[in-house]
Amino acid sequence: MTRPSRRRVLGLIGGMAAGVGLAHGAEDTVVEEPWSHDGLAGTLGLPKSPARGPAVLILAGSGPTDRNGNGPLISTDTYRLLAAGLAANGVRSLRYDKRGIGGSAKLVTREEDLRFDDLVNDAVAAARDLAGRSDVSSVILAGHSEGGLIAMRAARELSLAGLVLLAAPGRPLADVLRAQLRTAPLSEDLRDEALRITDALARGERIADVPAELAPIFRPSVQPYLASIMTVDPRVELAQLSLPVLLLYGGRDVQVPLEHRDALARARPDARVVTVPTANHVLKTAPIDRAGNLATYTNRALPLDAGILPPIVLFVGSVS
Numbered sequence: 001m002t003r004p005s006r007r008r009v010l011g012l013i014g015g016m017a018a019g020v021g022l023a024h025g026a027e028d029t030v031v032e033e034p035w036s037h038d039g040l041a042g043t044l045g046l047p048k049s050p051a052r053g054p055a056v057l058i059l060a061g062s063g064p065t066d067r068n069g070n071g072p073l074i075s076t077d078t079y080r081l082l083a084a085g086l087a088a089n090g091v092r093s094l095r096y097d098k099r100g101i102g103g104s105a106k107l108v109t110r111e112e113d114l115r116f117d118d119l120v121n122d123a124v125a126a127a128r129d130l131a132g133r134s135d136v137s138s139v140i141l142a143g144h145s146e147g148g149l150i151a152m153r154a155a156r157e158l159s160l161a162g163l164v165l166l167a168a169p170g171r172p173l174a175d176v177l178r179a180q181l182r183t184a185p186l187s188e189d190l191r192d193e194a195l196r197i198t199d200a201l202a203r204g205e206r207i208a209d210v211p212a213e214l215a216p217i218f219r220p221s222v223q224p225y226l227a228s229i230m231t232v233d234p235r236v237e238l239a240q241l242s243l244p245v246l247l248l249y250g251g252r253d254v255q256v257p258l259e260h261r262d263a264l265a266r267a268r269p270d271a272r273v274v275t276v277p278t279a280n281h282v283l284k285t286a287p288i289d290r291a292g293n294l295a296t297y298t299n300r301a302l303p304l305d306a307g308i309l310p311p312i313v314l315f316v317g318s319v320s
Contacts (some may be wrong), residue, residue, distance in 0.1 A: 003269050004197055030087035035094060038127045038288030040095025040122055041103025045083035046135075054320035055136040056084060056239045057127050058313075059154075061145030061167075067095040069282065070300065077300035078281045085309040091316055094130050098122070111221040112179035116150075116229040123154040131159075138320045142312065143168060145256065145281065145316070149229070153236035162244040167256045167281050170263030174202040174230045177217075180255065190214065202230045214215060235267040239247035241283040245271040250305070252286045253295050272315060276307035283308045 005036040035042040047053075050221050064071045069078035083093040099122055100108030106113055123141070131139045138161035143151030148168025155163055169176050183195045190213055197207050197218050203228055210218045218226075238245065245268050249261040258275065265273050280286035285294040296302055 011190075019162070020312045027068075030084045032083075035096065038101075038125060039107045040096050040099065040126060042094055042126070043083070045087045045093040045095070047087045047092065048109070049090055049192060050135070051090070052137050053090060053092060054134050054138045054140060054316050055094065055133070056086055056140045056142050056164070056316060057130055058095040059123055059143040059147030059150050060091055060095070060098060061147050064101050065098070067081040068099045071101075074297045075300045076284070076297060076302075077248055078282050078284070078304065081170050081304050082142075082176055082309070082312075084199055085304065086316075089309070089313045091313065094126060096126055098121075101313050112224050113242065114225045116225065116232065119150050124157050126162070127154065127158050136197065140164060140319065141241045142166060144175075144283075145169070146229075149232060149234050152234060152241065155241050155243065155294065159273070159300065162315060163241065164246045164247065164248065164315060165238075166248050166283065167250060167253055168260070169234050169256055170260030170267075171235070172202075172233050173226070175222065176256070176260075176264070186213075194218070198230075201227050206247040210252070235263055238264055238271075239267040241268070244315075245272050245320045247273045248276050248284060248308070248311055250281060250283065250286075251275055251277040252279060252288060252293060254290055272311075273305075273310040274317050276305055279305035279308060307309065 024131040027097060029048055031046045031048055035044045060067065060069065060079060069076040074234060079095045083095055086093045097104040099118060127139050130136055136165065139158060141151040141155060142161045143166065144166040148165040151163060151165065154157040177198045177219035180196060181191055190211065194210060194214055197210065200207055201223060206223050208220055210220065215319065247261055247264055249258055260276065265271055278285045278292050279298060282297055283304050284296040284302045286296050
């Protein structure tokens with residue numbers, strides 16, 4: 001395997017019906033406005049109708065993923081498309097750059113200072129700011145991938161109408177990383193080293209000497225963040241919440257398989273569970289083969305899978 005391909009794979013490890021949906025040209029129905037709060041920078045997606053209504057706070061997945069769902073190794077526009085689709089169905093949304101990324105870059109001067117709780121606190125602050133708008137009647141959190149874990153923890157401190165978990169992990173990050181590393185195209189020596197580092201971080205230790213090939217996910221400066229989230233158990237987090245929950249997963253997700261859906265469904269047996277058979281981790285229609293699936297991660301021209309928006313819109317309408 002060439003070095004660029006290996007870096008791409010590791011980056012991906014490090015690290016979303018009729019009458020309802022995003023039709024051609026539906027992006028023209030969204031009005032986008034800049035948003036900022038305490039150093040966070042984002043975008044409000046507003047329907048052209050001025051009527052008061054619910055709003056969805058979209059929380060991005062892991063790694064340097066911006067408010068639109070793009071980053072150094074991915075180009076999906078997933079969150080921008082989600083916001084446009086919500087607006088086309090009369091639902092407001094807010095999406096923002098995580099601290100240290102894009103317009104929120106100044107909130108992090110040293111990567112080693114970032115912790116999981118920082119991202120949770122940002123989500124809480126953004127949700128409260130959104131709830132304070134005169135045109136917002138209620139707030140729903142929609143967390144994608146690691147953003148789902150942030151949403152679960154943030155929900156403890158908020159008064160929300162509901163929680164949407166998009167391809168959210170159903171096991172602690174340490175378990176997820178181990179599973180992904182065991183199937184990643186790595187040499188056995190490199191795989192063993194990656195698993196050793198994962199185990200050490202889960203114990204709260206730090207590893208100073210990280211192979212260059214593993215630096216994208218295990219560099220020393222990111223280890224404090226990984227250690228702060230490594231053992232957080234999403235099953236425990238979700239079981240502690242009583243608000244309405246939608247679990248939405250793609251049947252062709254090669255990063256978060258359906259066993260995660262099942263784990264969260266067991267934690268909250270009353271949750272609404274939707275599986276979109278043809279969708280992958282970035283919520284796009286994907287082929288079955290892994291190479292074709294991962295190719296969708298760098299093609300922002302692709303629309304969301306047609307099965308993604310309808311259950312979200314219906315859920316928002318039912319809980320608001």
